Amino acid sequence: MPMPASARPESGASGLSRIIDAAPLVIFLGMLIYIGFNAPNFMSFGTMQLVLNQSVPVVVVCLGLSIVVMAGGDDVVSGGIDLSIPATAVICAGIIAQLVTNTDTPLLLAIALALGAAMFIGIVAGLMVTRLGMTPLLTTLALFVAVVGVTKVVTSSRRINVDDPFIIFLRDGEILGISAGVVITLALVLVFYHFIHRTKWGLNLQAVGGSCEAAEISGLKPGHFLFWAFVIAAFTGFLASFFLLARGSGSSPGTENNLMLEMVLATFLGAAFSPRRVVTLWGAVLGAVLVAALSIGFKTMGVNVFWTGLIKGSLILVVLALAALSSRVKS
Amino acid sequence: MSIFRKTAIAGLLASVVFAGSAFAGEHLSLSGKRIGVAVVGTQHFWDREAFNGAVATVEALGGEVMAVDGGRDNQVHADNHDILLAAGVDAVISILGDGAVEPKFEALQDAGIPVFTVDHPSPFSVNNTTSDxxxxxxxxxxxxxxxxxxxxxxxxxxxxxxxxxxxxxxxxxxxxxxxxxxxxxxxxxxxxxxxxxxxxxxxxxxxxxxxxxxxxxxxxxxxxxxxxxxxxxxxxxxxxxxxxxxxxxxxxxxxxxxxxxxxxxxxxxxxxQQPNLIGSTSAMNVARYFAGETLLPQTYVDVLPVNGQAEAKAVYAELGYGTLD
The missing domain is CATH 3.40.50.2300 (Response regulator)
Structure with a gap:
């Protein structure tokens, strides 16, 4: 049957957009397969578990960032973004390490104080953005700097070892043969997923972020949701601190920068993998795991350490460029 | 020239001669071995030079290098040891690092992979090469x-x-x-x-x-x-x-x-210090270990004290950094 003339260009465009759509995932999978063939032992259960293990703290803070982006909209400057989460994670880790190791405070009390600090940061961020109307990007960047500063005071900028059995369990323990950290993180992801996608409050939060005006017309208060998104994000920072302590067997200064970089990369890379190019929980989780897989892959392949950063950065730029191109082709 | 300087230079020469003779005389080889080299960062001169010294010597001895860089983040550095473990290298040279690496060394030791440290004494390390x-x-x-x-x-x-x-x-x-x-x-x-x-x-x-x-x-x-x-x-x-x-x-x-x-x-x-020589010495120690030699827990590499402007210029030249006038 001859195709109507008017349909042809459209089908060409959608074919092109389908190819561009699939490109980010194809590139990443292609890279991983290439690494698999060239890196010894990469395609093994041990390495897969290692990838998941190492991505755990990033996955947890990505949950927080995705929720803020969902509530505030995905414009990087004016929308929702929270760069302070890694600083919250680092200060909570610092508080727990300092109190447990250097002052013999019971773990539970140290945890309670860390939680208090995290909630304070979340509330401050939320109020500054929603009540004072400050730009989230700059507000949370400034908070990041301030909180890291306080962390230095708390820990005297020194390394603190932690050998509490609970933290050691998170590091070495296994649940059903899988690393405890990975299992607990998976459970957290499922809880957050349920909360955001299966509860009325979560769906309203997404509606507010999707279209602020439409949400207001239907009686929702965008400020309310964005405020709580910041508080939840700070809570994910608090949760991530346990995995930081476990990973490092204590608190080492200077962890926050890499964590922030990977959190932002993973979350927005995740958007490139989602069909609608929006930040999603699963996208962020996938982004975090893929970034970890890629870094471990390059290291396993023995890529010259002086080049790894450039290769990783370029690859991510290509994926994001394709995502941008795809949106343009569609519109 | 102070007596300390003379001692230090004599020590330096001795260690270079010793290293040279070790290459030639002992027939040390890392051929067929894959050696993981983990460095805490490569931004600073010391770290980079120790790393370069280790990598160059492993390669000169016929070994293959698998290098990982912590980007001056101690946690990333510690995590990198897991990657070396998963890749199943034959030995690991670990440069610097704080307490976060200890459980990683222990895991490597448990897996039968010997760990050689640089500037990091550890109960799980076969040998630590360091300055005095x-x-x-x-x-x-x-x-x-x-x-x-x-x-x-x-x-x-x-x-x-x-x-x-x-x-x-x-x-x-x-x-x-x-x-x-x-x-x-x-x-x-x-x-x-x-x-x-x-x-x-x-x-x-x-x-x-x-x-x-x-x-x-x-x-x-x-x-x-x-x-x-x-x-x-x-x-x-x-x-x-x-x-x-x-x-x-x-x-x-x-x-x-x-x-x-x-x-x-x-x-x-x-x-x-002589970071390049320290890294290189550590790699030599890996080869000695595989040749069945018994290593002392610590290998000390000589240092050069620098007291004042004139000595700074002299040491700069002695260590091969160039000339300062």
Missing amino acids: NYYMGTTIGRYMADAIGGEGKVAVFNAFEGALRICGIRAGLWKYVLADYPGIEIIQPELAEEFANAPEDARKQTLDLLSQYPEGTLDAIHVGCWDQPAIGIVQALEEAGRTDIVVTALDGGPETLEIMAEDGSPFVANVA
Whole structure:
């Protein structure tokens, strides 16, 4: 049957957009397969578990960032973004390490104080953005700097070892043969997923972020949701601190920068993998795991350490460029 | 030329000759072996040189290198050991790192992969190759005390005394020497420098310190374990016009030797290490281990004390960094 003339260009465009759509995932999978063939032992259960293990703290803070982006909209400057989460994670880790190791405070009390600090940061961020109307990007960047500063005071900028059995369990323990950290993180992801996608409050939060005006017309208060998104994000920072302590067997200064970089990369890379190019929980989780897989892959392949950063950065730029191109082709 | 200098140079020559003869005489080989080399970062001269020395020697001995870089983040550095474990390398050379690496060393040992450390003594390491940290700590203590006439107030950047054993030795022995100078007072609390962004961080902290201690109330600033913060300290002293305050540090990388060589530099004493030789020696030790030799737990590589401008220029040339005039 001859195709109507008017349909042809459209089908060409959608074919092109389908190819561009699939490109980010194809590139990443292609890279991983290439690494698999060239890196010894990469395609093994041990390495897969290692990838998941190492991505755990990033996955947890990505949950927080995705929720803020969902509530505030995905414009990087004016929308929702929270760069302070890694600083919250680092200060909570610092508080727990300092109190447990250097002052013999019971773990539970140290945890309670860390939680208090995290909630304070979340509330401050939320109020500054929603009540004072400050730009989230700059507000949370400034908070990041301030909180890291306080962390230095708390820990005297020194390394603190932690050998509490609970933290050691998170590091070495296994649940059903899988690393405890990975299992607990998976459970957290499922809880957050349920909360955001299966509860009325979560769906309203997404509606507010999707279209602020439409949400207001239907009686929702965008400020309310964005405020709580910041508080939840700070809570994910608090949760991530346990995995930081476990990973490092204590608190080492200077962890926050890499964590922030990977959190932002993973979350927005995740958007490139989602069909609608929006930040999603699963996208962020996938982004975090893929970034970890890629870094471990390059290291396993023995890529010259002086080049790894450039290769990783370029690859991510290509994926994001394709995502941008795809949106343009569609519109 | 001081007796210490002569001893140090003799030691240097001996170690080079020894290393050379080891290549030729012992027929050491790492052929068919894959050696993981984990370094905490490659931004700083010391780390990079130790890393380059290890990598070049493993390759020269016919081995294959699998290198991982922590980007000056101790947790990333520790995690990198898991990657070496999963890849199943034959041995690991681990350069620097804090307490976070210990469980990783233990896991490697449990998997039958021998660990060789550089500047990180550990119960799980077959051998640790390091500078003579004891000599470094006492020498810099004496030089600093002499430079301020045996009395005065001293501020110290000392973030790692409790976290890294090598820093515990260096800062501890510096204090041990100063205990015999009742006129020298170490300002409390001690300062803690950043690990990743040390020069800029030390610059800011020094400017704060100078505003707290007006002219005539501070005599020296010492960096307890390395030299990167000293770059920022000297910058701050020059900005504030307070170059009467004496600066001392350790490691003696080319950047700080260059600062010492400037006319009227406040940076007066240092102890230079040989990071490339340390990395290379560690790789040689891996080969000796596979050749069935018994290694001592610690291998010490000689250091070169640097007291004043003229010695800075001389050591700079001796270590092959070029010439300073």
